[in-house]
Amino acid sequence: MTNMMKKLSENIFDKLSMDFLRNQVLKNAYGNDDTVIAKLDPRILLVWYLFFGLVPWFSNNIIFLGGCFLLVAVTTILAKVAGLVLFLFLVGVFSQTGYLFLVSLFFGGNAETIIPLLVLTLKVATVSLASITVFSGLDPDRLSNGLMWFGCPERLSFSISYAYRILPMLMEEFQNVLLSYRLRGKAPESNGFIGKIKYLVYQIQVIIHSFYPLMLNTAKRSRTTVEALEMRGYRYAATNKEVKKMKLSALKITYDDLLFLAVSFLWMAIVAVVMSYM
Amino acid sequence: MKKEQATQSQKLMVFVLTMSLYGLATLFTELIPKFQIGLVEISVEYFLFIPLVLAMLFDPLSAALGAATGELVFSEIMLGQFGGLGEVEKFITVTIGVYIAGRLVRNPGNRKMVGIAAFTGTAAQLLMGTLVDILKVQFAVEDFEAVAGLPESVFATEGFAFLNDLLFSGFLFCLLPTLFLVPKLYGKIEPLLGMQPRTESTALPSIGGKMVIGCVIGFLCAVAAEFLAESGFELISWEAEWAESTGSIAVGMVAAAAIAVIVLVILKKKAGDTQVQV
Numbered sequence: 138m139t140n141m142m143k144k145l146s147e148n149i150f151d152k153l154s155m156d157f158l159r160n161q162v163l164k165n166a167y168g169n170d171d172t173v174i175a176k177l178d179p180r181i182l183l184v185w186y187l188f189f190g191l192v193p194w195f196s197n198n199i200i201f202l203g204g205c206f207l208l209v210a211v212t213t214i215l216a217k218v219a220g221l222v223l224f225l226f227l228v229g230v231f232s233q234t235g236y237l238f239l240v241s242l243f244f245g246g247n248a249e250t251i252i253p254l255l256v257l258t259l260k261v262a263t264v265s266l267a268s269i270t271v272f273s274g275l276d277p278d279r280l281s282n283g284l285m286w287f288g289c290p291e292r293l294s295f296s297i298s299y300a301y302r303i304l305p306m307l308m309e310e311f312q313n314v315l316l317s318y319r320l321r322g323k324a325p326e327s328n329g330f331i332g333k334i335k336y337l338v339y340q341i342q343v344i345i346h347s348f349y350p351l352m353l354n355t356a357k358r359s360r361t362t363v364e365a366l367e368m369r370g371y372r373y374a375a376t377n378k379e380v381k382k383m384k385l386s387a388l389k390i391t392y393d394d395l396l397f398l399a400v401s402f403l404w405m406a407i408v409a410v411v412m413s414y415m
Numbered sequence: 416m417k418k419e420q421a422t423q424s425q426k427l428m429v430f431v432l433t434m435s436l437y438g439l440a441t442l443f444t445e446l447i448p449k450f451q452i453g454l455v456e457i458s459v460e461y462f463l464f465i466p467l468v469l470a471m472l473f474d475p476l477s478a479a480l481g482a483a484t485g486e487l488v489f490s491e492i493m494l495g496q497f498g499g500l501g502e503v504e505k506f507i508t509v510t511i512g513v514y515i516a517g518r519l520v521r522n523p524g525n526r527k528m529v530g531i532a533a534f535t536g537t538a539a540q541l542l543m544g545t546l547v548d549i550l551k552v553q554f555a556v557e558d559f560e561a562v563a564g565l566p567e568s569v570f571a572t573e574g575f576a577f578l579n580d581l582l583f584s585g586f587l588f589c590l591l592p593t594l595f596l597v598p599k600l601y602g603k604i605e606p607l608l609g610m611q612p613r614t615e616s617t618a619l620p621s622i623g624g625k626m627v628i629g630c631v632i633g634f635l636c637a638v639a640a641e642f643l644a645e646s647g648f649e650l651i652s653w654e655a656e657w658a659e660s661t662g663s664i665a666v667g668m669v670a671a672a673a674i675a676v677i678v679l680v681i682l683k684k685k686a687g688d689t690q691v692q693v
Contacts, residue, residue, distance in 0.1 A: 240568040359431040
């Protein structure tokens, strides 16, 4: 039994390695650009998100919220989101409302407390699934183009594109620095409670120390990046309308986009009808 | 002596540097599961020391904006955890906290001041976040006061989380790493971006006057954010009364759909325009 437990925990720690995290993040960013959601126009998706990201907060009807939730659940499945992101979503929803239920029981609440909390849970879940669909299902470049079309600051869309490009490199570099610190140091024994605490403190210390070289390296890299950008006239182009127009001319609304909106609307209308009969 | 006037491209460098480093760190905190010992949550949540260090060494505003953008892009948009309105508040609180800390330090060689600034910045950010959290739950749950045990539980959990975060994460993950990294990086990292190190005579404000104004503006922003949340709360209760009759909800749905269709038509027209002109 203890052997099995040991194996199980080893397995979990295997899964949580740096490479696993990196793969999941990269898969989430680049792995699914052939899905139905990824092919839609980013502007349409952002308008769609505006509805499902805002309206659920303003309703307390369980049928309406349930309808919204079902729809965004279907779109999330269509977007083929990475498993880790869904896991984080579940943990997030529980930590926002599940523990609140436990604590309110402790303060003398009863089973009736569960209904407002169910409403709250449905709201949170709908809004986060809608954002997972849009922000994880879309290609970063298309997403930043869509945001730019709506007049978001150029800085933000630059940050999104840059973040997706630089992240794999940064993660690899961080891992290398971390490993080199581990090679040079000697980790304390992790036996017993005090040993475990010592081990934890050691790990945190290594992480903090490794940010020292990482900061210096990243400073050099960001200087190179900015100088390269300046050479191509980035700051001038960012404020120039002509450049923006050229950049955004690739965006086109097709029948698929309209169909997507129409189907979403149809579903919500059915929900509204059901609601008025209940 | 020359004032520490960073050029535009140097400000962009600081922005890119803070964004990528803090973004990477928040990505990890989002991915690594938290573990709890009883009620005390031990998480590696707080990597705020990274923007704090950089704000003390470089232009505070660029570093603060970079940190907030990095968190938004890396850990929210990339993982699809974008939460809409809540993210705006997080963006503002992180910016203010880091900016205050960066503005307080006139001479990075002065360790006492660095420590006070790190702690003040963290405390300001956490306090604003706690207020917003409490208001958010009040705003999402209908008849908040009527549910037995819920108000007390929210105040208890949020208050406890604030103290826990400040004493545990604030002290261990903000104060100590900042005290360790600032003197180590001081004078080494600035030349990499082509800048002079900050000294007493080249620091941004002449006396404390500007700093006080900055704090007041920060305070006003916090109040404004609070007020916004509160007015949202009133809007909801008004909305709830109005939506007593179920028929009006269906009407609202139709209205929303009509707005969506109008937006769609405008979108199509605009897209057509750009195609004609380009």
